[in-house]
Amino acid sequence: xxxxxxxxxxxxxxxxxxxxxxxxxxxxxxxxxxxxxxxxxxxxxxxxxxxxxxxxxxxxxxxxxxxxxxxxxxxxxxxxxxxxxxxxxxxxxxxxxxxxxxxxxxxxxxxxxxxxxxxxxxxxxxxxxxxxxxxxxxxxxxxxxxxxxxxxxxxxxxxxxxxxxxxxxxxxxxxxxxxxxxxxxxxxxxxxxxxxxxxxxxxxxxxxxxxxxxxxxxxxxxxxxxxxxxxxxxxxxxxxxxxxxxxxxxxxxxxxxxxxxxxxxxxxxxxxxxxxxxxxxxxxxxxxxxxxxxxxxxxxxxxxxxxxxxxxxxxxxxxxxxxxxxxxxxxxxxxxxxxxxxxxxxxxxxxxxxxxxxxxxxxxxxxxxxxx
Amino acid sequence: xxxxxxxxxxxxxxxxxxxxxxxxxxxxxxxxxxxxxxxxxxxxxxxxxxxxxxxxxxxxxxxxxxxxxxxxxxxxxxxxxxxxxxxxxxxxxxxxxxxxxxxxxxxxxxxxxxxxxxxxxxxxxxxxxxxxxxxxxxxxxxxxxxxxxxxxxxxxxxxxxxxxxxxxxxxxxxxxxxxxxxxxxxxxxxxxxxxxxxxxxxxxxxxxxxxxxxxxxxxxxxxxxxxxxxxxxxxxxxxxxxxxxxxxxxxxxxxxxxxxxxxxxxxxxxxxxxxxxxxxxxxxxxxxxxxxxxxxxxxxxxxxxxxxxxxxxxxxxxxxxxxxxxxxxxxxxxxxxxxxxxxxxxxxxxxxxxxxxxxxxxxxxxxxxxxxxxxxxxxxxxxxxxxxxxxxxxxxxxxxxxxxxxxxxxxxxxxxxxxxxxxxxxxx
Ligand SMILES: [Zn+2]
Ligand SMILES: [Zn+2]
Numbered sequence: 001x002x003x004x005x006x007x008x009x010x011x012x013x014x015x016x017x018x019x020x021x022x023x024x025x026x027x028x029x030x031x032x033x034x035x036x037x038x039x040x041x042x043x044x045x046x047x048x049x050x051x052x053x054x055x056x057x058x059x060x061x062x063x064x065x066x067x068x069x070x071x072x073x074x075x076x077x078x079x080x081x082x083x084x085x086x087x088x089x090x091x092x093x094x095x096x097x098x099x100x101x102x103x104x105x106x107x108x109x110x111x112x113x114x115x116x117x118x119x120x121x122x123x124x125x126x127x128x129x130x131x132x133x134x135x136x137x138x139x140x141x142x143x144x145x146x147x148x149x150x151x152x153x154x155x156x157x158x159x160x161x162x163x164x165x166x167x168x169x170x171x172x173x174x175x176x177x178x179x180x181x182x183x184x185x186x187x188x189x190x191x192x193x194x195x196x197x198x199x200x201x202x203x204x205x206x207x208x209x210x211x212x213x214x215x216x217x218x219x220x221x222x223x224x225x226x227x228x229x230x231x232x233x234x235x236x237x238x239x240x241x242x243x244x245x246x247x248x249x250x251x252x253x254x255x256x257x258x259x260x261x262x263x264x265x266x267x268x269x270x271x272x273x274x275x276x277x278x279x280x281x282x283x284x285x286x287x288x289x290x291x292x293x294x295x296x297x298x299x300x301x302x303x304x305x306x307x308x309x310x311x312x313x314x315x316x317x318x319x320x321x322x323x324x325x326x327x328x329x330x331x332x333x334x335x336x337x338x339x340x341x342x343x344x345x346x347x348x349x350x351x352x353x354x355x356x357x358x359x360x361x362x363x364x365x366x367x368x369x370x371x372x
Numbered sequence: 373x374x375x376x377x378x379x380x381x382x383x384x385x386x387x388x389x390x391x392x393x394x395x396x397x398x399x400x401x402x403x404x405x406x407x408x409x410x411x412x413x414x415x416x417x418x419x420x421x422x423x424x425x426x427x428x429x430x431x432x433x434x435x436x437x438x439x440x441x442x443x444x445x446x447x448x449x450x451x452x453x454x455x456x457x458x459x460x461x462x463x464x465x466x467x468x469x470x471x472x473x474x475x476x477x478x479x480x481x482x483x484x485x486x487x488x489x490x491x492x493x494x495x496x497x498x499x500x501x502x503x504x505x506x507x508x509x510x511x512x513x514x515x516x517x518x519x520x521x522x523x524x525x526x527x528x529x530x531x532x533x534x535x536x537x538x539x540x541x542x543x544x545x546x547x548x549x550x551x552x553x554x555x556x557x558x559x560x561x562x563x564x565x566x567x568x569x570x571x572x573x574x575x576x577x578x579x580x581x582x583x584x585x586x587x588x589x590x591x592x593x594x595x596x597x598x599x600x601x602x603x604x605x606x607x608x609x610x611x612x613x614x615x616x617x618x619x620x621x622x623x624x625x626x627x628x629x630x631x632x633x634x635x636x637x638x639x640x641x642x643x644x645x646x647x648x649x650x651x652x653x654x655x656x657x658x659x660x661x662x663x664x665x666x667x668x669x670x671x672x673x674x675x676x677x678x679x680x681x682x683x684x685x686x687x688x689x690x691x692x693x694x695x696x697x698x699x700x701x702x703x704x705x706x707x708x709x710x711x712x713x714x715x716x717x718x719x720x721x722x723x724x725x726x727x728x729x730x731x732x733x734x735x736x737x738x739x740x741x742x743x744x745x746x747x748x749x750x751x752x753x754x755x756x757x758x759x760x761x762x763x764x765x766x767x768x769x770x771x772x773x774x775x776x777x778x779x780x781x782x783x784x785x786x787x788x789x790x791x792x793x794x795x796x797x798x799x800x
Contacts, residue, residue, distance in 0.1 A: 239474075255452070263475055264475065264489050266475070267444060267469075271473070273449055274446045277449075
């Protein structure tokens, strides 16, 4: 993760630093490289999540290099090596072998990714190819968990996509696809939505029954000097920040907000390495909390499908319609949160997200433990 | 922040009876220095009293020691939540970083000073204008009004009045007076001017007294023995809490340095701490310690880290460096370059017996990979290891001084390092 040690990532998102295997592949001609568990950090229980290359620029750490993706064929993905620029072929089998060697706890089958804005037969092709590739992938069941990837763009007929989102699709299509996927997947297996990371997206996906996320948004935005705050974003680079002695977010309990003023961070951002480190810390912390403020219409719709009543928070109560009917599906029985939500009558939405609150609590516990 | 005098005088050092020693305190209430003298190399303990409650807020810094170099008060790469993994509590801060970057003295005052601004209440902050990275002294730009520095936002002339104002709002624990630092090759006349100006500015700083922290008088004089001595004698007459020795690492040769250093330390009061800027290599540290320097303000670790280097020289109790295996390419006898392809498959830590976070958790191959893909984590891990290793080097030196073996240690260190060097020259 950009500019953060795993040790400190542990304090925030806890969960799972994602690595992309393609870096590994690009220099693994020598089979000795990346011995098992190289990435597994002693002293933490942090599972290491390893994703196969996907072309989704939002989900990747090395977006630029991956734009040089050359070709996807039945054999695998050919891309330009970030090291020497030579084209390299990565097959589904190799992808798994590399991930086996790295020793990630969760590994990903290779998937055929298309832009979500593309329509037509290419999407169908991607979906079936991804399925064929999953069949070619075999993990080590005793110590690694293989995640299959559901692909299929935004076409409502084909859609089983959880991968391949966050590529520029509109929010209404986005949540429908997630709802459809989670509704069709078995309850007893975790669902990971790749490349999703905006605070509201995470909340909505969680409500719709997804479990895991990854996104460069909090760290990338930090690199540009932007902090995530309840009101939206705070641009620390602005001249006005130079004399602002308040913390980034006075309500935030994170290490950065407890110790540093906007004025101090202003003089670091975009100039010194420490600026993006401190902002990343806050932004990652922020992501773990429930966003407040006006709830956009698409969220109200999604929540309604999830069976969660947030009508009092919605700015468009009169326009909120039954999205379930519009989508033409009935997923209410599959929605993990809908059953528990009935027990709560509070207007406070955050009360209803046991999952998120639990994560936050866990985060605090870890922080306390580290302080001791 | 106000300071009170600690009434109880504790002796943190186990003072041995065989060696002559002096125990003294400096005239300031915010700082206390206990020193045990063994010829020139000496061990001591610097006590810094923080805040209002001297019972709870005393930090002890064993000397000789390294002052951690920072950029705007925080280490270059190690973030504050990870700083506790470094066994040190003394940081160098250049007040000019903030002036140059637009944080007004007003804002710093509103925040309550450097400690509050940086979120550090358990650290000794040493304010030194020059830092060798972002605030480089420009002797050509200096005038009788003040020294001149090249900063990221242009050249900055700093007058004593402005500087004292920065100090009084930033409230560092220790601050160095302004100095007109000149390189070794300037004319005798220019060198003499630099001493005159430095003394004048010290007097200005003392008159303008910011009533905060302990002032260290600046000593300059270039490569002139006579001027160095004159400056040191004059500064020693003033009411300062310690000495800041500048103008080193600016073109003088390694060979002429011991005489220059002794010319200074010979005339300084034994009971006051001496800090030096510009000496960083292990050999230079040993030179300084041999002359009786207590604190080293150096950017050596930063330079190493930026270049992808990791310190690996043996921390042998007797200074023996024969065990160093310069087996890999792109390494000399103190450090290795982790960018080298030789480390691509190296699954061992930087140093097998190092107890730092980096060595406990990561391999050379991983750091090599991070360097290749330009991940900042590489620098974070390297800064942790390098700082840790250098602090351990100082620990080994302190032990040697304590046991009265410093001269032997120094000689062994230098001689055993020279051997592989000569071997390389012959084979090349
Ligand atoms: Zn915060
Ligand atoms: Zn180490």
